[in-house]
Amino acid sequence: MLPKKKIHAVEKSALHPRNQHRKRYDFKMLTQAYPTLAKFVRTNEFQDQSIDFANPEAVLALNKALLKAYYHIQYWEIPKGYLCPPIPGRADYIHYAADLLASCNQGSIPRGAIVNCLDVGVGANCIYPIVGHQSYAWHFVGADVDSLAIQSAKDIVQRNSALNGNIEIRKQIKAGDIFRNIIQANDYFDLTICNPPFHRSQQEAEAGTLRKQSNLKGKKVSKVTLNFGGQSKELWCDGGEERFVQTMIKQSKDYAKQCLWFTSLVAKSIHLKSIYVQLKDIGAEEVRTITMHQGNKTSRFVAWTFLPAAQQKQWTESRWIKNQKKS
Numbered sequence: 672m673l674p675k676k677k678i679h680a681v682e683k684s685a686l687h688p689r690n691q692h693r694k695r696y697d698f699k700m701l702t703q704a705y706p707t708l709a710k711f712v713r714t715n716e717f718q719d720q721s722i723d724f725a726n727p728e729a730v731l732a733l734n735k736a737l738l739k740a741y742y743h744i745q746y747w748e749i750p751k752g753y754l755c756p757p758i759p760g761r762a763d764y765i766h767y768a769a770d771l772l773a774s775c776n777q778g779s780i781p782r783g784a785i786v787n788c789l790d791v792g793v794g795a796n797c798i799y800p801i802v803g804h805q806s807y808a809w810h811f812v813g814a815d816v817d818s819l820a821i822q823s824a825k826d827i828v829q830r831n832s833a834l835n836g837n838i839e840i841r842k843q844i845k846a847g848d849i850f851r852n853i854i855q856a857n858d859y860f861d862l863t864i865c866n867p868p869f870h871r872s873q874q875e876a877e878a879g880t881l882r883k884q885s886n887l888k889g890k891k892v893s894k895v896t897l898n899f900g901g902q903s904k905e906l907w908c909d910g911g912e913e914r915f916v917q918t919m920i921k922q923s924k925d926y927a928k929q930c931l932w933f934t935s936l937v938a939k940s941i942h943l944k945s946i947y948v949q950l951k952d953i954g955a956e957e958v959r960t961i962t963m964h965q966g967n968k969t970s971r972f973v974a975w976t977f978l979p980a981a982q983q984k985q986w987t988e989s990r991w992i993k994n995q996k997k998s
Contacts, residue, residue, distance in 0.1 A: 685964035685965065685966065686759060686763055686964070686965065687762075687763045687766040687767055687963070689766045689769075689806075690759060690762050690763055690766055691741045691762065692737070692741070692758065692759035692762060696720075696721075696733075698712050698720045698721075700740060701733070701736040701737065701740055702736065704736050704739040704740035705732065705735050705736035705739050705740075707732050707735070708722075708732040708733060708735070708736045710732075711723070711726065711728065711729035711732050711733070727755070730755055731749075731755050734747070734755055734756075734758060735747055737758050738758070738801065742801055742802065742805040743805065743833055744801060744805075744827075744831055744833070744834075745830075745831060746826075746827065746830040746831055747796075747801075747827055747831075748823070748826070748827070749795045749796050749823055750795055750819055750820075750823055753794065753795040753796065753819075753820065753823065754794055754795070754796060755796065756794075756796055756798050757965075758798065758802070759965060760963075760965045760968075760970070761798050761799060761802060761866075762802050762806075763963045763965065764799070764864065764866075764936065764963070764972060765799060765802045765803045765806060765807075765864075766806070767961045767963060767972070768803075768862055768864060768932075768934060768972075769806075769807055770961075771862070771932055771934070771959070771961065771974055772786065772861060772862060772931075772932070775931070775983050775984075775986075775987050776987050776991060776992075780807065781861070781987070781991040781995075782807045782808050782809070783807075783808045783809070783995075784808065784809070784810040784837065785990060785991055785994040785995065786807065786809040786810065786861050786862070786991070787809070787810050787811075787812070787858075787859060787860050787861055787862075788800075788803055788809050788810065788811045788812070788860060788861065788862045788863070788864065789811070789812045789813075789814065789853070789854070789860045789862070789863040789864070789930075790803075790811055790812070790813045790814065790863075790864050790865070791814055791849055791850075791853075791863060791864070791865035791919070791935075792814070792815055792865055792866060792867065792868075793813025793814060793815050793820070793824050793840065794815060794817075794820050794824070795817075795819065795820040795823035795824060796823075796824075796827075797813060797823075797824040797827045797828065797838070797840075799811070799813075799864055799866075800813050800828075800834070800838045801827075801834065801838075804833070804834060804837050804838060805833065808837075810837055810838070810839075811837070811838045811839070812838075812839045812840075812841055812853070812858075812860075813838060813839070813840045813841070814840075814841045814842075814843050814853045815840075815842070815843060816842075816843040816845075816846050818842070821840055821842050824840045825840045828840060841853055847918070848922070849865075849915075849918060849919045849922050850863075850919075850922045850923060850925065850926050851922060851925070854926050854929060854930075858929060859929050859930070859990070860929065860930045860931070861930075861931045861932070861986075861990065861991075862930075862931065862932050862934065863923075863930055863932070863933045863934060864934050864935075864972075865919065865934070865935040865936065866935075866936045867912045867915040867916055867919070867935055867936065868911065868912060868915055912936075912937065912938055912939065912942060913939075913942040913945060913946075916935050916937060916942070916946055916973075917945070917946070917949055919933070919935055920933075920946070920949050920950060920953060920955075920975070921949075921953065923953075923975070923977075924953050924954070924977070927977035927978075928977070928978075930976075931976060931978065931983065931986050931987075932974050932975070932976050933974065933975050933976070934972050934973065934974040934975075935972060935973055936970065936971070936972045937971055937972065937973050938970060940971070943960065943971075943973070946973055950973075950975050954977065955975040955976065955977060956976055956977050956978055956979050957975065957976050957979075958973065958974070958975045959973070959974045959975075960972075960973050960974075961974065
């Protein structure tokens, strides 16, 4: 006797209203966009079409299909073992960040190359610039310390005509620096985004992966298989995300007049208290915490600016409104 079929909501209502991935995956449409995905699609015990999310090749094929179907990306290859991100959650960050910018623009999302964004830790996958540019036509600078990730991101940009000329990739030459060496004297960014390394050590990262895989398979897993991949610099750093964000906040002060909003994902809510204290001590003019939901998972990003309301208005008028009138 077959298990009773699960009744799923038509939409993943917790995702941002503009997120294209609110509906359940349409595998017929996705396999048409990327036929290789078909070999990984199966009917599960509840008679639903799905893939094995514990299989790295299946996850990679799903991402390629999503990027082709929704973002018109024809080439997307990443080096073996590098992070293959879940796209719906990444898209949510971009859409909520768009709302953040809209809040400074009378509720209207600024669009086009007049908006300049910096992705700290762009990775080999270049996912945030892809989603951000294809959704809002923003210009992006992606920065990373890893040479192979840099080359991979450059290849993705160069081999997709929609991205070429709209996304610039810069190498961070000094590990431990975040904005230094990346933000140049004549640069102005409307937004910075970052998905910092989550774990404090390789051991902690592997333990977290084992928990996730055990949940996916419904049984205890003892061997690590990175279904979403990830190199050491992508998954962990000394002090984990708390220290990384603290370093980011400290360095952001040096570029207070060159950026409207600094933002960073904060996976663990327990870290918020120390982040708020540091932001107050360093003189942030305004701090916001934007909560996001993906299924049963709750995440958030913290945004801060050193510009008071009057200077925020001057920023938007000189960079967005004035340039929109010119175009």
